[in-house]
Amino acid sequence: MGIFERYLSVWVGLAIIAGIAAGSLVPGVFAMVAAWEFAHVNLAVALLIWLMIYPMMVQVDFSSIRDVGRNPRGLVLTLVINWLIKPFTMALLGWLFFRVIFADMVDPQTASEYIAGMILLGVAPCTAMVFVWSQLTRGDANYTLVQVSINDVIMIFAFAPIAGLLLGISDIHVPWDTLLLSVLLYVLVPLLAGAWTRHKLDRADDHSRLNAFLARMKPWSILGLLATVVLLFGFQAQTILANPMAIVLIAIPLLIQTYGIFAIAYTMALRMKLPHAVAAPACMIGTSNFFELAVAVAISLFGLHSGAALATVVGVLVEVPVMLSLVAFANRTRGWFSPVATDESVPPVAEG
Template identity: 30%
Template structure:
């Protein structure tokens, strides 16, 4: 890691303020190239782009959009256009649905099976599996895994269940789709949000992999429990073998493909060329997601046009869940950081935990809904609304994290005023 000494400020010298930053502070760079904050706050950037991000709230918002690729920036627009295109195809091309459903694999049309798998493959290829042995030797990662399991597999699903019942008490099919989304813990877009908000990418990657493995085991029995037992929706029976098979296919295959692809290329061509490969490979996820949405909306065009009210009502529980879960988790990690210190917690861990807990794996929820209920079911339609809501909400929360993170203290030994002064000094010398 490269190092940087941050000198004490002249202003602090004159005031004779007892600040740790008055002494030379040895700063290390994070795995993403940022300069670590001495008190566990928002890491400092050193590029011209990130200097604008650190100037004020307006600069944060502007550079937030510039820091992600144009494909990700326009994701919400692309999703809306894909939905409209799908509805147009389904309404004005009467032979589209029979042709799309002509060939199936395990009860799912091949037109959906292929993109459902390929949209997960690039994302799981980008995970840095080779760093895991070193990371698992630290105490911090075990703390993060423990609290992540609690938030993602206990708090999250029940919060989504409550939000679904509170907002959709009279729409059982759509409610089931929302519950299925709540059970699918995030492994996809969360890597983008964590990067934007300057969280710890390595820790996030490990949590993502653990969630992936747990979903292969827990998703099916939890879906049965939440839908058939807790919700009491026996009319909409979820078959365990069918659900488990769907999870294995649409999670296991891309996970195995991602591991093999990354490690093989890392060995054959090296890390530099692997990064270049990922730049061209990752857009496949977006293209595949859009294909899935087009096919599903083409299959459900008539239902959508005759049920616009329920479709828009489905947005409410999803938006409510994102906001509440993210806020609760971010505040919880801040409390732990102030109570026990930045070494095991801090701002970067708050970002990782908040975005992992506050978002969901819509790809898996869509895949299981299609395999269980069919592409033209209302449950499946509800799961496809998720990406449309997630992108603008979590992009906004990325901006909020950067803004409020600089105004909060993240260590036990300092005051809020000291933390702000240290933040200004570190960013000035970045």
């Protein structure tokens, strides 16, 4: 794990401080950047998010999908958690905290936006950072590729319908044209671009060109993440300074959701008798979020200054230290799992 991944929470924290400081000192600059919009999509943020997402998509080896039938139970676990449990528990927690528990502390419109941001986080399963979590738990790298690849394919078709359903149930107006455009811009197009790039660079017997390309792109991906955080918190600076408790209020249900989903997934993995090398990454995928996508869609749907955008960015701040604690727990409990895989192993596939 490189210095960026190891200290990601530190860099994000510094970017948050820088964004709030800049947004309060030079609000006119952020107002000008906020005006760069086309079809409700801020062009500056869209470019930065593309810098984040594109290298992640290049890492995904979709040829691994053909091997899924050889070891299906780990995939079943992550699909059940990601698409049948997590989005709905996130929506429930958002409603419980911001419509009931914190109802007297947040105005109804802002509460709706916080709930929307949480829902968008819940419908976006992790794509890139899960490779880090898998490595830290000594997971099966090839099987992790299978899990991520399948989830990304499903996300193309399921993200918008599930998000629209839950946003509608939460009494939030769903601009379907913007939501579908966001899925096209931030999921389908990057996936196709990543697959095309991987096809051009990767060779069955030599991954050096692909690895060199990813190494060159990594600094740009890091820059995109940190610059996006600076912009978002710069746009939200006045709101945060006027109400710093907003960060705490959003973080509480996100923490409960993250630890709760992991507990459910880990218990299911134990009952299914999965090998630890498959179970740990599956649980990490189900627990963590594709926050880049959630941020992009929140901005497109609700605006740069919205509570939804703030909620998705708080998700970045919360996720990294929490996931590191779960990695430590998974490693300490390795002995709970059978050391021998009960399913036939998946043949090796090219790693990204």
